[in-house]
Amino acid sequence: xxxxxAFLLAGVLLILAGxxxxxxxxxxxxxxxxxxxxxxxxxxxxxxxxxxNGNMELxxxxxxxxxxxxxxxxxxxxxxxxDLYKKYGNLDVRNLxxxxx
Amino acid sequence: xxxxxxxxxxxxxxxxxVLAVMxxxxxxxxxxxxxxxxxxxxxxxxxxxxxxxxxxxxxCAGLITVIFISGISLSHDTKxxxxxxxxxxxxxxxxxxVLVVAGIVMIGAGAAIHFExxxxxxxxxxxxxxxxxxxxxxxxxxxxxxxxxxxxxSVLIKEEKKKS
Amino acid sequence: MNAVFELLSxxxxxxxxxxxxxxxxxxxxxxxxxxxxxxxxVTAVAGIVNLIFGCALYFAKAEIADTVKMTGFGLDIDxxxxxxxxxxxxxxxxxxxxxxxxxxxxxxxxxxAGLFMFYLFISLAMINGAFMCDSLGAMLFFWEGLLxxxxxxxxxxxxxxxxxxxxxxxLSGIADLLMMLGIIITAYIGGSSNMSGLSGLEVKGxxxxxxxCLMLGALGKSGCMPFHSWIPEAAGSAPAAFMAAFPGALEKxxxxxxxxxxxxxxxxxxxxxxxxxAVMTLGAVTLVCAVAMALIQxxxxxxxxxHAVSQVGYMVLGLGSALPVxxxxxxxxxxxxxxxxxxxxxxxxxxxxxxxxxxxxxFSGLFKKMPVTAVCFTVCGFSIAGVPGFNGFFSKxxxxxxxxxxxxxxxxxxxxxxxxxxxxxAVSFLKMGRGAFSGxxxxxxxxxxxxxxxxxxxxxxxxxxxxCVVFGIFNSVAVDGWFACATGAEEKLGGxxxxxxxxxxxxxxxxxxxxxxxxxxxxxxxxxxAADHIHYAPVLKQIYSAAEKGxxxxxxxxxxxxxxxxxxxxxxxxxxxxxxxxxxPGIVKKTGDMLHxxxxxxxSRYLAGVLLGVAVxxxxxxxxxx
Numbered sequence: 001x002x003x004x005x006a007f008l009l010a011g012v013l014l015i016l017a018g019x020x021x022x023x024x025x026x027x028x029x030x031x032x033x034x035x036x037x038x039x040x041x042x043x044x045x046x047x048x049x050x051x052x053n054g055n056m057e058l059x060x061x062x063x064x065x066x067x068x069x070x071x072x073x074x075x076x077x078x079x080x081x082x083d084l085y086k087k088y089g090n091l092d093v094r095n096l097x098x099x100x101x
Numbered sequence: 102x103x104x105x106x107x108x109x110x111x112x113x114x115x116x117x118x119v120l121a122v123m124x125x126x127x128x129x130x131x132x133x134x135x136x137x138x139x140x141x142x143x144x145x146x147x148x149x150x151x152x153x154x155x156x157x158x159x160x161c162a163g164l165i166t167v168i169f170i171s172g173i174s175l176s177h178d179t180k181x182x183x184x185x186x187x188x189x190x191x192x193x194x195x196x197x198x199v200l201v202v203a204g205i206v207m208i209g210a211g212a213a214i215h216f217e218x219x220x221x222x223x224x225x226x227x228x229x230x231x232x233x234x235x236x237x238x239x240x241x242x243x244x245x246x247x248x249x250x251x252x253x254x255s256v257l258i259k260e261e262k263k264k265s
Numbered sequence: 266m267n268a269v270f271e272l273l274s275x276x277x278x279x280x281x282x283x284x285x286x287x288x289x290x291x292x293x294x295x296x297x298x299x300x301x302x303x304x305x306x307v308t309a310v311a312g313i314v315n316l317i318f319g320c321a322l323y324f325a326k327a328e329i330a331d332t333v334k335m336t337g338f339g340l341d342i343d344x345x346x347x348x349x350x351x352x353x354x355x356x357x358x359x360x361x362x363x364x365x366x367x368x369x370x371x372x373x374x375x376x377x378a379g380l381f382m383f384y385l386f387i388s389l390a391m392i393n394g395a396f397m398c399d400s401l402g403a404m405l406f407f408w409e410g411l412l413x414x415x416x417x418x419x420x421x422x423x424x425x426x427x428x429x430x431x432x433x434x435x436l437s438g439i440a441d442l443l444m445m446l447g448i449i450i451t452a453y454i455g456g457s458s459n460m461s462g463l464s465g466l467e468v469k470g471x472x473x474x475x476x477x478c479l480m481l482g483a484l485g486k487s488g489c490m491p492f493h494s495w496i497p498e499a500a501g502s503a504p505a506a507f508m509a510a511f512p513g514a515l516e517k518x519x520x521x522x523x524x525x526x527x528x529x530x531x532x533x534x535x536x537x538x539x540x541x542x543a544v545m546t547l548g549a550v551t552l553v554c555a556v557a558m559a560l561i562q563x564x565x566x567x568x569x570x571x572h573a574v575s576q577v578g579y580m581v582l583g584l585g586s587a588l589p590v591x592x593x594x595x596x597x598x599x600x601x602x603x604x605x606x607x608x609x610x611x612x613x614x615x616x617x618x619x620x621x622x623x624x625x626x627x628f629s630g631l632f633k634k635m636p637v638t639a640v641c642f643t644v645c646g647f648s649i650a651g652v653p654g655f656n657g658f659f660s661k662x663x664x665x666x667x668x669x670x671x672x673x674x675x676x677x678x679x680x681x682x683x684x685x686x687x688x689x690x691a692v693s694f695l696k697m698g699r700g701a702f703s704g705x706x707x708x709x710x711x712x713x714x715x716x717x718x719x720x721x722x723x724x725x726x727x728x729x730x731x732x733c734v735v736f737g738i739f740n741s742v743a744v745d746g747w748f749a750c751a752t753g754a755e756e757k758l759g760g761x762x763x764x765x766x767x768x769x770x771x772x773x774x775x776x777x778x779x780x781x782x783x784x785x786x787x788x789x790x791x792x793x794x795a796a797d798h799i800h801y802a803p804v805l806k807q808i809y810s811a812a813e814k815g816x817x818x819x820x821x822x823x824x825x826x827x828x829x830x831x832x833x834x835x836x837x838x839x840x841x842x843x844x845x846x847x848x849x850p851g852i853v854k855k856t857g858d859m860l861h862x863x864x865x866x867x868x869s870r871y872l873a874g875v876l877l878g879v880a881v882x883x884x885x886x887x888x889x890x891x
Contacts, residue, residue: 004218054221072250100866
């Protein structure tokens with residue numbers, strides 16, 4: 001039960017929290033927040049992985065890639081959310097039923 | 102000293118993350134997310150990843166928060182925050198309990214299988230060399246993603262203009 | 266005669282002349298068709314030629330043993346005409362020459378005449394072939410050839426009502442299948458598939474099955490129970506000429522030939538053994554049941570056909586005793602049956618041609634109009650009933666003697682059953698004879714007059730009836746001269762029976778039958794109802810009505826089993842098609858509906874699904890690490 005294990009635990013819990021948010025929310029922008037939270041947790045796990053391996057530079061490279069992707073996702077998702085706001089008048093997830101089987 | 106900083110930051114990260122999920126107001130959620138990013142950056146710097154910390158604090162804690170808040174203001178629905186439809190605190194209320202239970206399960210599992218996390222010796226390399234030379238494929242991927250995102254945004258904005 | 270025998274003495278020639286020549290004559294007579302005189306002439310010529318061959322074969326008293334190679338297939342037909350089979354060929358030829366002329370004359374101006382005679386000639390060829398074969402497989406081929414001609418003859422005028430033809434085919438076919446099984450088992454036990462190579466097999470173990478199958482198959486062909494029920498049914502729908510030829514004469518020759526071979530040569534059966542008792546029981550049961558059914562019939566042809574079955578029972582009873590007395594009696598009885606049974610059927614056919622019907626209730630008192638027929642009928646009736654002096658009496662006494670002398674404990678029971686059979690035979694013939702020929706004259710509705718014209722129809726009947734008397738007088742010629750080759754008897758069995766007591770008992774039975782007939786006449790007024798007091802007796806009434814409905818008919822049992830089997834098959838097929846057409850598509854559709862309902866367009870649900878998949882993948886991948 002050392003520090004790395006605590007980090008591992010925190011990372012898994014944060015992923016769990018992010019997924020929970022994704023599933024339970026009715027707010028379109030909250031979905032983005034949930035995704036962001038999960039990605040931060042992954043970042044944390046990468047740091048720990050780098051510490052275990054001893055190869056911190058490689059994990060930093062990965063982290064930078066993840067952050068760039070985070071930004072792009074946030075941008076595009078916000079754009080889509082705003083488009084939907086214009087169509088439906090509110091940011092409710094329950095409007096999106098067109099893919100109903 | 103280091104350990105204290107690390108543990109405090111870790112606690113802050115966890116708390117801010119859970120709060121970001123559970124709060125009802127979306128602006129407060131964005132701010133909590135920024136705080137979580139800051140805490141993560143502190144952890145990373147302390148653990149010996151300065152470049153990652155730099156990126157984290159500048160991009161996530163800064164840029165993303167700005168994007169969020171601009172998005173929120175564009176879709177400002179004052180009534181939505183108090184509307185009970187997005188009743189997040191009630192819907193997400195079970196989250197802390199779930200997390201605590203999961204944590205206990207994992208600690209128990211780890212103790213049962215005598216899980217040990219090894220720590221290896223630190224290799225000394227140049228970060229810049231690693232980033233620009235070894236991981237060139239990553240850089241190309243990042244460029245493509247950024248261009249795609251840009252295209253997507255411009256398309257979305259164009260549609261707005263057409264409609265209006 | 267010797268010159269003819271020389272001609273026949275190679276196997277190839279024998280096959281050609283006794284089998285091939287009738288086939289050629291068959292085609293000739295089919296071509297002659299409706300030209301009555303030509304057809305009858307061809308039949309007469311063929312009969313005489315065949316008779317010459319038969320006489321040559323028998324009276325030369327020499328064997329022909331040869332092997333005819335059928336080119337290329339490796340099938341060889343072994344031919345052996347020893348004295349016994351030569352005798353049968355001779356008897357068949359003699360019977361055919363008389364009956365053939367009758368058939369051809371009977372078929373005058375019927376449109377199926379040529380086809381019928383064609384089938385008859387092919388049957389003759391097949392029978393000749395069956396008699397002369399030594400190898401059991403070839404004999405089986407000829408034996409089964411008769412199935413085709415039987416079916417054809419029954420189907421001739423009867424395209425719509427094919428049920429009796431199918432019944433005959435089924436029952437005869439099953440008998441033949443049993444015989445095939447018996448041949449296979451016997452050949453396996455004996456190690457040879459030729460009759461000359463098999464001798465004295467024991468009836469033990471597999472031998473029991475072989476013996477039983479062979480006997481059932483052989484005797485079933487001649488109409489023993491349980492293969493008998495097609496004969497009365499055919500009597501209703503087939504031409505009377507068919508009845509005279511087949512169940513009357515030809516089939517009995519075949520069946521008893523093989524039966525005697527099995528009992529004396531192939532298997533060694535001792536009197537009093539279980540096999541012997543089984544065969545005697547079969548004979549006794551056939552005897553009694555068939556004649557009981559005959560008693561109540563009101564149609565002449567049906568009555569005669571039931572009697573044919575019952576007389577086979579006598580032959581089987583004699584055979585089963587496995588004593589020389591019994592075998593001689595069975596063979597002599599067979600010869601007598603060929604003579605008087607065919608004569609009786611020919612009389613029935615004659616009456617059908619003149620009166621249009623054979624229903625005894627519709628005519629009576631024809632003695633004045635048809636005197637010759639009435640006399641012949643009386644002669645044959647006395648023979649079949651066993652009146653002393655006629656040929657039937659001698660053969661029946663031999664069989665009674667055999668039943669009593671057999672070394673089993675039930676010999677008195679068999680004797681008693683045979684006497685009961687004799688009693689009922691006499692009663693039914695009294696009924697039929699007096700009902701048809703005596704009393705007040707009465708003709709069927711549409712017939713204005715009856716006469717006896719038709720020489721070619723009458724001549725065979727007269728010849729046969731005369732033979733009844735001749736063989737009555739000269740019975741030792743037959744019993745000791747002809748049939749000694751089969752019985753191997755040292756003692757003289759012909760002539761007047763040794764035991765006077767048996768003769769007296771038989772005569773008493775006949776007088777009892779006469780008394781019963783008079784009693785019945787007085788009670789009901791008409792001769793043909795004279796047996797009604799037996800018909801409607803308390804217990805017998807139920808048995809008779811059940812028999813009339815066909816409860817005791819094995820053919821109906823077979824039909825019931827086949828229907829049950831097809832019902833089971835239908836259920837299985839429904840089950841299988843249920844699984845393939847309803848169950849599996851139903852499951853697939855229900856699963857699809859369930860998935861459809863879970864796809865309700867809710868983002869939360871989709872995300873949950875995605876995360877679930879990711880979690881599963883993570884577990885699978887991580888399990889390798891750990």
